[in-house]
Amino acid sequence: MMRSNPSTRTICARCLNRGRYFSTTVRRSAHPSNPTPPPAAGYARLTNRGLISITGIDSTSFLQGLITQNMLVTNDPNRATRRTASYTAFLNSQGRVLNDAFLYPLPQAEGTSSEELSWLVEVDKNEVPILLKHLKKHKLRAKLKLRALDEGERTVWSSWKDHSEPRWAAYNMDSQSLSPFSSSSSTITGCLDTRAPGFGSRLVTPGAEDLRTHMAEEGEISGSEVDLGSYTVRRILHGVAEGQSEIIRESALPLESNMDMARGIDFRKGCYVGQELTIRTHHTGVVRKRILPVQLYDGSQEAFAPADTPVYDPSSELILPPSGSNISKISARKGRSAGKFLDGVGNIGLALCRLEMMTDIALTGECTQYSPEQEFKVSWADAEDGSQKAGEVKLKALIPAWTREHIHSGGVKKNNDRAREADAQRARELLEQLEEEEEEGESRRNE
Numbered sequence: 001m002m003r004s005n006p007s008t009r010t011i012c013a014r015c016l017n018r019g020r021y022f023s024t025t026v027r028r029s030a031h032p033s034n035p036t037p038p039p040a041a042g043y044a045r046l047t048n049r050g051l052i053s054i055t056g057i058d059s060t061s062f063l064q065g066l067i068t069q070n071m072l073v074t075n076d077p078n079r080a081t082r083r084t085a086s087y088t089a090f091l092n093s094q095g096r097v098l099n100d101a102f103l104y105p106l107p108q109a110e111g112t113s114s115e116e117l118s119w120l121v122e123v124d125k126n127e128v129p130i131l132l133k134h135l136k137k138h139k140l141r142a143k144l145k146l147r148a149l150d151e152g153e154r155t156v157w158s159s160w161k162d163h164s165e166p167r168w169a170a171y172n173m174d175s176q177s178l179s180p181f182s183s184s185s186s187t188i189t190g191c192l193d194t195r196a197p198g199f200g201s202r203l204v205t206p207g208a209e210d211l212r213t214h215m216a217e218e219g220e221i222s223g224s225e226v227d228l229g230s231y232t233v234r235r236i237l238h239g240v241a242e243g244q245s246e247i248i249r250e251s252a253l254p255l256e257s258n259m260d261m262a263r264g265i266d267f268r269k270g271c272y273v274g275q276e277l278t279i280r281t282h283h284t285g286v287v288r289k290r291i292l293p294v295q296l297y298d299g300s301q302e303a304f305a306p307a308d309t310p311v312y313d314p315s316s317e318l319i320l321p322p323s324g325s326n327i328s329k330i331s332a333r334k335g336r337s338a339g340k341f342l343d344g345v346g347n348i349g350l351a352l353c354r355l356e357m358m359t360d361i362a363l364t365g366e367c368t369q370y371s372p373e374q375e376f377k378v379s380w381a382d383a384e385d386g387s388q389k390a391g392e393v394k395l396k397a398l399i400p401a402w403t404r405e406h407i408h409s410g411g412v413k414k415n416n417d418r419a420r421e422a423d424a425q426r427a428r429e430l431l432e433q434l435e436e437e438e439e440e441g442e443s444r445r446n447e
Contacts, residue, residue, distance in 0.1 A: 035229025091274025160200025
């Protein structure tokens with residue numbers, strides 16, 4: 001388990017091997033289907049991510065109207081184009097997430113005009129054709145070219161060194177440098193990954209060669225290459241969702257997916273697709289659900305020690321629930337869903353959780369439904385195609401320190417002004433209406 005906050009409890013391999021696991025039986029041998037725990041320093045080739053090239057005079061204004069991030073330098077009277085990479089998202093007209101993405105600027109090609117900028121959009125690899133279709137629908141007469149990059153043309157990497165960045169790194173997003181790294185190669189682009197403090201860096205390199213081939217002399221890459229599974233474990237331990245298997249397409253809301261906390265939304269920029277609900281929720285609403293890391297177990301909750309991140313057990317033999325399965329209280333009476341399970345590895349996972357039901361976070365002055373003794377479960381039936389049998393697993397939602405701090409320091413807006421309170425109420429009603437429509441649609445599909 002990795003944490004960048006000094007107050008965080010860390011567990012070495014020796015302690016983990018002799019510690020208690022969150023199941024009825026302690027297993028010492030590693031389960032063959034589970035990835036190895038990630039090292040404190042390393043890098044991973046993200047083969048699950050794809051790239052789209054956007055080139056042309058209108059590329060900047062085109063993206064400005066489609067993404068949550070600002071393409072212009074903040075407060076610049078000349079409206080200069082930002083040349084730094086960043087985390088962002090594409091939304092639909094109802095404010096639901098289509099794709100989580102990273103946006104990278106590319107050096108100007110030789111022989112082109114200064115206005116003809118080039119950008120790379122990194123998204124879930126399975127979503128590249130769908131996003132391309134979405135972009136072409138909005139292209140109209142814009143002077144730009146869209147192209148999905150071929151396999152091996154460029155490679156996406158995640159690189160990290162635990163504890164090297166104790167909090168969110170203060171890299172200037174309005175810098176004119178294409179990258180926060182000192183690499184002399186103009187073919188490399190990247191950014192600091194702001195989705196969690198000290199989470200590391202994102203890099204895009206030409207070709208399919210090892211990352212050290214491009215940055216061997218820079219001293220910025222530590223450790224050795226690990227597989228995608230180890231990166232996924234590290235991501236889940238930090239509570240970072242990625243891709244449309246976890247940030248469900250046309251269902252997830254950007255603030256519930258922690259994109260505000262990840263600096264993926266500029267709340268001061270002009271109009272873009274899906275802006276209205278996003279801005280209204282930020283300024284006047286309450287974000288009642290968040291994606292959180294969860295500990296999966298099949299024993300008793302009494303085995304838990306106080307923690308704000310899960311503990312990964314590579315020997316776990318728990319069967320994971322299907323993505324989108326409802327979370328419910330363990331009680332005789334069937335009540336309202338407490339959230340949805342999204343994805344997991346071994347005995348850890350990510351879930352969209354109702355904060356006032358599954359955690360001790362109090363969003364308003366009203367009484368919460370949270371009880372420390374209350375346990376939660378995910379139950380599922382046999383799959384129609386026979387791919388998975390019915391099962392049940394318990395889970396406990398955990399709140400990373402930075403998530404708690406964000407909610408307490410600014411995530412909740414307090415204002416006694418009647419007009420603002422009325423706006424907040426309308427925003428909450430709209431969110432609840434969207435949730436009800438989503439649940440009704442899911443019920444009809446299940447029938």
